[in-house]
Amino acid sequence: MMKQLHISIILVLTALTLLTACGSTETARQLKEIDGYMDAHPDTRLDDLLAIDSSLITRTSDRMLYEVLLTQAIDKAHGSLATRDSVMQVAADWFTGRSDTRHALLANYFLGRVKFEKEDYPESLVAMFKAHDLAKELDDKFWIGMSARGIADVYNNRYNTGDGVHYSEIELENLRLAGRQPYINYAMLDLANTYCNNRDYEKTYEICRQLTDSANKYSDTYLYSEAQKTIAVTLMTETKFEKSIPYMQSAAETGLLSTKDSAFLAFALGKIGKNKDAVAILNNINNKNDVNYWLKYEINDNLGNTDSAFNYLKKEYENLNAQFRERISLDLSSTLANYYEMSRHLKEEKLKTSQIFNYLLVTIIALIIVIGALIVNRYYKAYEYKIERNMAIAQSLRETLAIKKSEYDIAKVEIREKMRDEFSILDELCQKVYESENPTAARKRVSAAVTDLIEQLSGDKKKIENLERMVDRNCDNVISDFKTDFPNLKNADYNLFLYSILGFSINSISLFLKEEKLTSVYERKRRLKDKIKKLEPIKRDKYLNVLG
Numbered sequence: 001m002m003k004q005l006h007i008s009i010i011l012v013l014t015a016l017t018l019l020t021a022c023g024s025t026e027t028a029r030q031l032k033e034i035d036g037y038m039d040a041h042p043d044t045r046l047d048d049l050l051a052i053d054s055s056l057i058t059r060t061s062d063r064m065l066y067e068v069l070l071t072q073a074i075d076k077a078h079g080s081l082a083t084r085d086s087v088m089q090v091a092a093d094w095f096t097g098r099s100d101t102r103h104a105l106l107a108n109y110f111l112g113r114v115k116f117e118k119e120d121y122p123e124s125l126v127a128m129f130k131a132h133d134l135a136k137e138l139d140d141k142f143w144i145g146m147s148a149r150g151i152a153d154v155y156n157n158r159y160n161t162g163d164g165v166h167y168s169e170i171e172l173e174n175l176r177l178a179g180r181q182p183y184i185n186y187a188m189l190d191l192a193n194t195y196c197n198n199r200d201y202e203k204t205y206e207i208c209r210q211l212t213d214s215a216n217k218y219s220d221t222y223l224y225s226e227a228q229k230t231i232a233v234t235l236m237t238e239t240k241f242e243k244s245i246p247y248m249q250s251a252a253e254t255g256l257l258s259t260k261d262s263a264f265l266a267f268a269l270g271k272i273g274k275n276k277d278a279v280a281i282l283n284n285i286n287n288k289n290d291v292n293y294w295l296k297y298e299i300n301d302n303l304g305n306t307d308s309a310f311n312y313l314k315k316e317y318e319n320l321n322a323q324f325r326e327r328i329s330l331d332l333s334s335t336l337a338n339y340y341e342m343s344r345h346l347k348e349e350k351l352k353t354s355q356i357f358n359y360l361l362v363t364i365i366a367l368i369i370v371i372g373a374l375i376v377n378r379y380y381k382a383y384e385y386k387i388e389r390n391m392a393i394a395q396s397l398r399e400t401l402a403i404k405k406s407e408y409d410i411a412k413v414e415i416r417e418k419m420r421d422e423f424s425i426l427d428e429l430c431q432k433v434y435e436s437e438n439p440t441a442a443r444k445r446v447s448a449a450v451t452d453l454i455e456q457l458s459g460d461k462k463k464i465e466n467l468e469r470m471v472d473r474n475c476d477n478v479i480s481d482f483k484t485d486f487p488n489l490k491n492a493d494y495n496l497f498l499y500s501i502l503g504f505s506i507n508s509i510s511l512f513l514k515e516e517k518l519t520s521v522y523e524r525k526r527r528l529k530d531k532i533k534k535l536e537p538i539k540r541d542k543y544l545n546v547l548g
Contacts, residue, residue, distance in 0.1 A: 027052060028062050034069055038076070046073035064091045065103060071110040081114045088114050092127065105134035105143055112150050116157075125154045145174035145183070149190060161198040168194040182223070185214050189226055196234045204234045225256040233264060241271040263299065270302030278302065454511050464495065471501050478546055485539060486531065493528055496521070501546045 030052060034045045049070050057063045067087045074081060088111040095104035112127035132147035152167035172187040192207040208227045215224035228251040235244035248265045251257055257265075266281035282299050300306075468479045482497055483489075492513050499509045510521045525547070532543045 027057050027066075028059070031062060031065050031069060035065065038069065038072060046070075046077050046079075049073050060094070061100075064094045064107070067091045068095075068103060068107050068110060071114065072106065075110060075113055081110075081117045084110075084114045085118060092130075096130070101134055101138055102140075105131050105138065105140070105147075108134065109143065109147055109150065112147075116150065116153060121154050121158060125151065128154065141174040142178035142180055142183070145171045145178060145187060148174065149187065152190065152194060156194055156197060159197075161194065164194045165191075165198050165200070182218065182220065185211065185218070185220065185223055188214070189223065189230070192227070192230050196230060196237065199237070201234050201238060205231065208234075221254050222256060225251045225254040229257075229261055229264075232268075236264060236268055239271075241268040244268050245272070266299050267302075270299050275302070464498070467502065468498060471498065475501060475546065476542075478542065481539075482543060485535060485543075489528075493524065496524055496528060497543075497547060500525070500548050 030048070034048055038045055049066070052066065054063070054066060057066055067084075068091050071081065071084045071088055074084065088107065092104075092107040092111040095107045098104065108127045109131035112124045112131060115121070115124035115127055128147050128150035132144065132151060135143035135147050148167045148170040152164045152171060155161070155164035155167065168187070168191040172184070172191050175183045175187045188207050188211055192204050192211065195201070195204040195207065208231045211223060211227035214220070215227060228247045232244040232247035232251065235241070235247065245265065245268050248257075248261065248268065251261065252265070262281050262284065266278040269275075269281070270278040278299060472479050478501065479494075479498060483494065486493075495513060496509060499512055504512070506518055506521050506525075510516075510518050513521060513524075515521050515524075529544065529547065532540055532547065534540075535543070
């Protein structure tokens with residue numbers, strides 16, 4: 001019973017593990033798809049991200065990516081980033097220093113956006129500069145531009161317009177290289193506002209005219225309204241109040257005029273003596289806190305509201321004094337210097353570590369090369385010695401073989417000569433008998449003896465077998481091999497081969513074979529040679545050499 005319970009628990013745990021792994025894999029796939037989409041499109045995937053059950057994300061890399069993408073989606077949807085501070089700090093710290101440079105860039109950029117919203121401008125600036133450096137490392141024009149925009153926002157917010165202009169120009173240049181709309185248009189708007197703050201009015205007007213054309217081209221009402229308002233504010237800054245009013249009124253027709261924009265319009269109307277219109281606007285905005293105190297002072301002063309004007313002037317003084325103290329306490333320059341000093345120190349440490357690694361790598365490679373060279377040299381010497389030894393052995397074998405072959409050839413010739421000598425007399429007698437037409441009594445006796453010997457050689461099976469064994473013993477088993485290679489020949493063919501080895505002439509062989517015509521023997525010998533020639537070269541040469 002307990003055994004079955006243990007098995008059931010193991011199966012359940014295994015199933016849960018597999019389900020978790022499958023869920024994690026599916027979540028990772030979704031995150032990758034959303035990441036690619038948001039990088040290529042201006043719209044957000046916030047609903048898709050919120051639909052993901054974050055409790056199923058088990059891998060740290062996936063969880064960090066999820067937090068970065070969620071912050072990006074909230075930012076694109078113009079939502080509040082105030083609650084994203086801690087998670088983005090963790091994500092930025094986790095990705096920074098890892099090989100995933102692109103997501104380290106995104107994490108630092110959106111950390112900068114979070115810090116900016118929380119008015120933590122030094123930390124925002126540091127995060128944006130980290131993102132900017134990473135974007136340049138990747139040569140990603142879009143994110144070089146976007147991070148430059150974040151840097152410019154901090155500088156412009158803290159009235160550092162010189163640096164603001166520099167980074168706004170970098171923003172526009174790189175977004176144009178990236179070819180991404182509507183980012184290009186809004187980078188132009190950023191630059192126009194920065195030029196205005198830096199009192200570079202001609203460039204402001206030039207860009208705003210281009211923006212007006214682009215807004216009409218892309219049917220972008222918000223962009224049109226912002227371009228008109230920027231022109232109006234710039235004209236007011238140059239005290240061209242009457243010229244500024246049509247532009248601000250044109251912006252008002254879009255329905256996108258803010259309270260502060262309305263205050264600017266009231267200010268301009270008051271400056272040209274249209275106090276009634278200015279009062280109507282002022283009555284709507286006096287209780288609004290998002291209107292610049294200086295504007296309220298100017299409007300009330302123009303209308304002769306001395307007490308109200310004095311109160312707003314006092315508040316403006318207090319506000320400027322607070323901003324001045326805050327700017328001094330922020331010390332963005334020191335913050336930036338500290339960031340670059342820290343970056344320099346990290347790069348030096350990284351370089352030092354890299355140099356040590358390179359030295360070790362070079363040393364290891366050198367040792368491997370030396371050891372490899374020693375092994376190869378040792379192997380080569382051993383191989384060379386082996387070759388020399390084998391060559392010596394081969395040479396010795398060749399010399400021994402040559403000697404044995406020479407001895408064999410000499411012995412073979414001597415044996416054949418000996419066999420020929422033994423039968424030479426018989427051969428001569430047979431030759432005389434064959435040539436004689438009228439033999440005498442003596443020749444008859446010789447002829448009778450020879451004829452008897454011929455009968456033995458041609459018809460005595462035992463005699464022939466003895467001769468074959470003798471030839472086999474002295475001629476490397478040539479008769480037995482011949483019969484094995486040609487098992488179906490006639491006895492006359494075997495005997496012809498035997499007699500040829502023994503050195504008998506055609507005439508003698510014709511007597512042994514009882515052939516009346518020499519041509520029959522020649523013909524048989526020719527046919528036998530033709531058959532031998534069909535054998536493989538070694539056997540062919542062996543038989544033809546003894547056949548003669």
